[in-house]
Amino acid sequence: MVALLTCGPLGAQPAPFDMTGERPIEDQAPAPKQQEQPSRNGPADGIEGEKIQLAPVKDAASYRRHIVPFASLSLTGEVDERAWSVYLTPAQAAAGGDLIFEYQNAVVIAPESSVLSVFVNGKLVGEGPVQAGGKPESRRYKLPSNLLRTGSNEIRFRVQQRHRTDCTVESTYELWTEIASGKAYIQFEGRDAARLTTLEDIQAVGVDASGRTRFNIVAPAFDQPSRTAALMRLAQGLALLGHMPAQSFDVRGDLPELGRAGELTVLAGTVAELQPLFPSLPGEASTTAVTALVESRPERAPILVLTGPDWSAVEGAIESITRVTDKPANVARDVIETGRWRLPQAPQVISGKRLPFSALGVSTTEFSGRRFRTAFAVAVPPDFYANAYGEATVLLDVGYTKAVRPGSRIDIYVNGNIASTVPLDSSGGLVRHLPINVTLRHFHPGANLIELEAVLLTDPDRTCAPGTAASTEPRFALFDTSEFAMADFARIGRLPDLAAAAGSAYPFRSSAKPIALHVDRAETLSLSAAATFLARLAVAGGRPMAIETITSPVASADREALFVGAMPQIPKSVLTEAGIDLNSQISWGSSASSEVLADSRAAFDAWQTRLNGGTWRSHLRGLEDWVKDTFDISLNSLRLLPPDEAPFAPPDTATLLIAQSSNPDAGTTWTLVTSPTPEHLRDAVSTISDVRRWSQMSGHISIYEPVNDRISSIPAQHFEFVETRPPSLANYRLVLANWLSSNILVYAVLLVCLVVLLGLATASLLARLGRRQ
Numbered sequence: 170m171v172a173l174l175t176c177g178p179l180g181a182q183p184a185p186f187d188m189t190g191e192r193p194i195e196d197q198a199p200a201p202k203q204q205e206q207p208s209r210n211g212p213a214d215g216i217e218g219e220k221i222q223l224a225p226v227k228d229a230a231s232y233r234r235h236i237v238p239f240a241s242l243s244l245t246g247e248v249d250e251r252a253w254s255v256y257l258t259p260a261q262a263a264a265g266g267d268l269i270f271e272y273q274n275a276v277v278i279a280p281e282s283s284v285l286s287v288f289v290n291g292k293l294v295g296e297g298p299v300q301a302g303g304k305p306e307s308r309r310y311k312l313p314s315n316l317l318r319t320g321s322n323e324i325r326f327r328v329q330q331r332h333r334t335d336c337t338v339e340s341t342y343e344l345w346t347e348i349a350s351g352k353a354y355i356q357f358e359g360r361d362a363a364r365l366t367t368l369e370d371i372q373a374v375g376v377d378a379s380g381r382t383r384f385n386i387v388a389p390a391f392d393q394p395s396r397t398a399a400l401m402r403l404a405q406g407l408a409l410l411g412h413m414p415a416q417s418f419d420v421r422g423d424l425p426e427l428g429r430a431g432e433l434t435v436l437a438g439t440v441a442e443l444q445p446l447f448p449s450l451p452g453e454a455s456t457t458a459v460t461a462l463v464e465s466r467p468e469r470a471p472i473l474v475l476t477g478p479d480w481s482a483v484e485g486a487i488e489s490i491t492r493v494t495d496k497p498a499n500v501a502r503d504v505i506e507t508g509r510w511r512l513p514q515a516p517q518v519i520s521g522k523r524l525p526f527s528a529l530g531v532s533t534t535e536f537s538g539r540r541f542r543t544a545f546a547v548a549v550p551p552d553f554y555a556n557a558y559g560e561a562t563v564l565l566d567v568g569y570t571k572a573v574r575p576g577s578r579i580d581i582y583v584n585g586n587i588a589s590t591v592p593l594d595s596s597g598g599l600v601r602h603l604p605i606n607v608t609l610r611h612f613h614p615g616a617n618l619i620e621l622e623a624v625l626l627t628d629p630d631r632t633c634a635p636g637t638a639a640s641t642e643p644r645f646a647l648f649d650t651s652e653f654a655m656a657d658f659a660r661i662g663r664l665p666d667l668a669a670a671a672g673s674a675y676p677f678r679s680s681a682k683p684i685a686l687h688v689d690r691a692e693t694l695s696l697s698a699a700a701t702f703l704a705r706l707a708v709a710g711g712r713p714m715a716i717e718t719i720t721s722p723v724a725s726a727d728r729e730a731l732f733v734g735a736m737p738q739i740p741k742s743v744l745t746e747a748g749i750d751l752n753s754q755i756s757w758g759s760s761a762s763s764e765v766l767a768d769s770r771a772a773f774d775a776w777q778t779r780l781n782g783g784t785w786r787s788h789l790r791g792l793e794d795w796v797k798d799t800f801d802i803s804l805n806s807l808r809l810l811p812p813d814e815a816p817f818a819p820p821d822t823a824t825l826l827i828a829q830s831s832n833p834d835a836g837t838t839w840t841l842v843t844s845p846t847p848e849h850l851r852d853a854v855s856t857i858s859d860v861r862r863w864s865q866m867s868g869h870i871s872i873y874e875p876v877n878d879r880i881s882s883i884p885a886q887h888f889e890f891v892e893t894r895p896p897s898l899a900n901y902r903l904v905l906a907n908w909l910s911s912n913i914l915v916y917a918v919l920l921v922c923l924v925v926l927l928g929l930a931t932a933s934l935l936a937r938l939g940r941r942q
Contacts, residue, residue, distance in 0.1 A: 259366075588607045674710025699733040
């Protein structure tokens, strides 16, 4: 097979292609040291951003590259920052350019004591006062060519904000600065920066103005079932190369509009199939497989061409894409690659591992405000099973002055949920390795975000004298010698478990056999949804998976199976095994408007609350909620046997349902991805492919409701354990401890039985050996 890169030779790349992004965290560049800047009444020394007016690009000699991989970037509180990486081609790195962005902030922010800073590859490129409270403001910072580099470049926005008039902790929640995603970009001089010349340059496709990435797979013969498996492999390989947080795929038979930001069009087909769409194919394509990056005319947009004289040659060209991203299924990952949306990347922690904050991207920081906040990410493996009893420990090295009053505290959040709180006494001083136990209840397989917040109360803040300047005297310090320690935890797989599928592509990633894929019809909407879903699984698992298409659930045999399609086309046997009400095939999505239904449901709930108010049922419900919130005890945990699962009927407000169940004939799983219509299926799968929503999946069934932009989940009442580790008494003990902690009534019954047995044994011994009167 010949790999032809018509936009530039392979030998011109400055370094060999490296897909080892999941390297140990210690190898990554440390974050710039964070320290509060003194208050300033004017611009930063020589690096105040130039005030500019943003306008559409009309100069053909320049190229814009959007850099914010989110729908919106909001920096909140008194101190906040966000860092991620942007891949640049050799031409982009050599060209240099200007970093331009538009921002707006809360009107209550005091510009004379608030600073917005921008770092590129650890170097401060510009900063200035936060002063866009009335209307958005634009800034431009020059990026010298020797600052940028081929490959990944770290972008970091950091803000320090103070309130104009209020000194309370509550007022810090009113502070925000928002970077407009569509108006934050690097502008390069010259159109050469837009060219993609080698396969690794696919990583430079980037994002559009809304922070999303799109791959258009143009395959004229996509409706032939024999082509589906190879096209799904292609989608996985492209997703792993791009590795952006919100990627979607459009499988189609015609050319889309070319030249749009954050998009790459891929032509996949034989020469005879592609010639009518794109006449200027490489000449070698008529005799051998070709992988070529070409440029369209007149748009000058990059196009990836995968072609050959027959389909087997095209499959060989597709494998040239997936081969560079492939990894052994049985090799554990040390790091979960999150660099395109959060740096540093999340190290995978296992039992007994300790990591210093310096390795987690948290630098030594001094703070003079009221609410300090920082964050880091760690990942746990897919067979993590310690959510009912386990604990991790944060060992903090901190210092705080005597000005800090009683009532101050340190809070730890895990994935947005409060996990621990520790009060600070009023003595002040340095504290070495202050232990804070963090429950593992809110951890899930894959990357987890841990946030540390220090709430500091002082007498001057309570007084808050008018006209008093914000103090720059540090009152709190966090040192990077602090550590995160993970205790031993149970490791065993559970099925079904959508959280493990979302976080680590379990059990698909470790499957030794091809994944059985069932698509209701080989049409563009369902194939696009399947490609997007499989691509997201590949990114979660860190490797592409082999695919084999099937036409009947019976053909899935002893393999993992994925069923994708509109609900009316899904086989009834699959719906039954997934626990879905069969009536949903007709009734789901039949309402005229899900928004009207949502309003009706809200009105119904309001009337139900009004009618039930004051009754014994509402009091009982309130008592049940109080027991759950206070003691984490629910009625489900007070059962000897799990309740039967009633068939689930998705609400009309939902446009996507994902369900997982056991294969009825083997110890594998069936995973169902369905919607009321093919249009809903494509759009909803594209929406949840965003990493922010994707990580919300869990349990046995998850549904997406666009009305409130939320994924809701139903926990599995019946699941089976799957051995993932060699047999070990120590691991079995931990598994049993977590299971009993989840089933406290069983634990209580066993405890009573053991006490009774001990009593009977003691009585028997005393009857035989005791002294008789």
